[in-house]
Structures are given as C-alpha cells and as structure tokens.
Amino acid sequence: MTDSHFNDLRGTLTDANTLLLQRQLPGSIERVWSYLTDSDLRRRWLASGTMPLHAGASFELVWRNDDLSGSSAERPDGFPEESRATCQFIDVDPPRRMRYIWPGVGEVCIELEPRGDGVMLTLTHSQLIGERLILNVCAGWHAHLALLTAHLEGRRPPSLWSTWARLRQEYEEQLCASGQ
Template sequence: MTELVTLDAYGSLIEPATLKIQRFLPATMERVWAYLTDSDLRRQWLAAGQMETKVGAPFELTWRNDDLTDPPGERPAGFSEEHRMQSRIIEIDPPRKLVIAWGANGDGEVSFELEPKGNGVLLTLVHHRLPDRGIMLKVSAGWHAHLDILVARTAGTEPGPFWDGWVRLHSEYDRRLPA
C-alpha cells in the first residue's frame, strides 16, 4: 500500500507528445469502470455522453466544467460554458481497459487502464499525440483537475473549485514540463 501513498499526482511525459498520469481510487474496479463508461457518472467528473461499449462505436463528449464543482471557480478567458468533442472507442476490455480517439479525426488517443490495488484501483491514463506545448499544458492541467474530482467522487468527498484548480495546475505544469 505504501507505493500508492507515494504516487505522484502530477502527470509526466513518457514520450515527447505523450502524457501519463495515475490516480489511486478508493473504489471497486466495477465502480471505476462505471465512472468511465456511464454518461451520468462520467459527467460528474469529466464529460457527459452516451457510449455504446464496443470497438468502433462513435460517441460525443460534452464538457460543462462549470457544473463539476460548487462553486466552480472563475472560468479562464478562452473557455466556453460548454465544449463538445466527437470520439470513438478504439479498444475495450471491461473492466480493465478503455481506449478512445481524442477528437473526430482521431488525432490523439487516450487510454484508461484499471488495476486492482489493495482496497481500490490504480487508474493509469495515457494521452498520446499531443500536438504542441500549449495544448499539452491545457490537457495536463485538465486531466489532473478532472482526475482529482474523480478521486473525490469515489471517496465521497467534495472537490475544490474546478477552475481555480485548473488555473493553478496550468501554471505548475508550465514549470514542470519541458519547453
């Protein structure tokens, strides 16, 4: 269990355009899987969107980050109240692995891998093919903030304001990730 306590909350680049971030979630594999695949649960930490759980199935994610926490914090300039993205399932192995295309053109790819650890689950998220540093910083801060909310949801606690955390994390990733 000690390895989980020392788990670094920050994502790191495992390749020049690939971010890896991990979280220990105090829940069962099935519960975490539901938070990845069920629209009503996923909207509580990331984005809503009905998902047919089969390879090749298209789906749309709808972010409403102002609704994730109460209060939401102050939304930074350049972000809208709602964001939508087309995607599709690339690989699925319930309840262990989900890989989705990131964007309609499949320019990027995100994998979620679940592994039972002690009284919970180790979630490993890998975001491949981040096109440039600006997007890498936004995505790193975003995944970090969204995963913090997922940890809080699975632990039954209230997360801090989403946007305040995202702004702080964006600055921290700017210092942590290579220019």
C-alpha cells in the same frame, strides 16, 4: 482511503507528446469503471455522454466545466461554457481498459488494475502536439481526476476551474524547468 500524496503527483511526459497519469482509487474495479462509462456518474467529474462500449463505436463527450466549479466567473478566458467532442473507441475491454481517439487532441487510454482494496487507474494520453495543448491536457486530466478521486472517496470535490488554473501554471513551470 487512498494515498492522497500519491494522488496529488503531477503527470509525467513519457516522451515529447505523451502524458502518463496514475491514481490509486478506492472501491472495486466495477465501481470505478461505472464512473468512467456511466454518463450520469462521469458528468460529475468529467463530461456527460452515452458510450456504446465496443470497438469502432463513436460517442460524444459534453463538458460543462462551470457546473464542476465554484462559479462560472472562474472560467479562464477563451474557454466556452460548453464544449463537445465526438470520439471513437479503438478498443474496449470492460472493466479493465478503454482506448479512444479524441480528434485533434490525441489518443486516450485508460486502464484499471485491482490493487489491494482499490484500483490503480493509469491514463495515457498520446499524440499531443503543441505546448498549449500539452499544458491544457496535463492540467485538465489532473484536475478532472482530482474530482473523480474526491467522488470515489466520498469527499466534496474541489472547484474544477480554480484547480485547473493552478495546475496549468505548475505544469508550465515544470515543463520549462525540464526543458521540454
């Protein structure tokens, strides 16, 4: 079992445009890697799409967040039922690291490190521009990683949209309090 308090901690902005989130996950590094790279497993917590695992490869992520939520009625105004992004790998080092460009949203790096009987996941999302994008990305990654953690622990995942809405408000309060 993972430390649930640790996994509830908010991400931090390491500078004005870089989010850092860490999660201690149960299982082997290969198991966690499969949840990052296998479309069927990844769609259960984030987005589907085949990933050719080599530098320079393009891949599409397809989000259907209503499927990860209690009801489509939870979807915030302004968000579509489905969204897509074509990303490109900068580098991939299975099963330890992937780094890719998400056009218009920044650069994402996910690193895995065996730690004890589990895995430390470190997510760094850089090149975030604008308060709205920063808040949406902070809440989005936090909420999606809550679903990943639940799946890996064998628990029922929380509703994505209701978790996202709560977290977005919390991140907004945190960022306003810190003056960022």
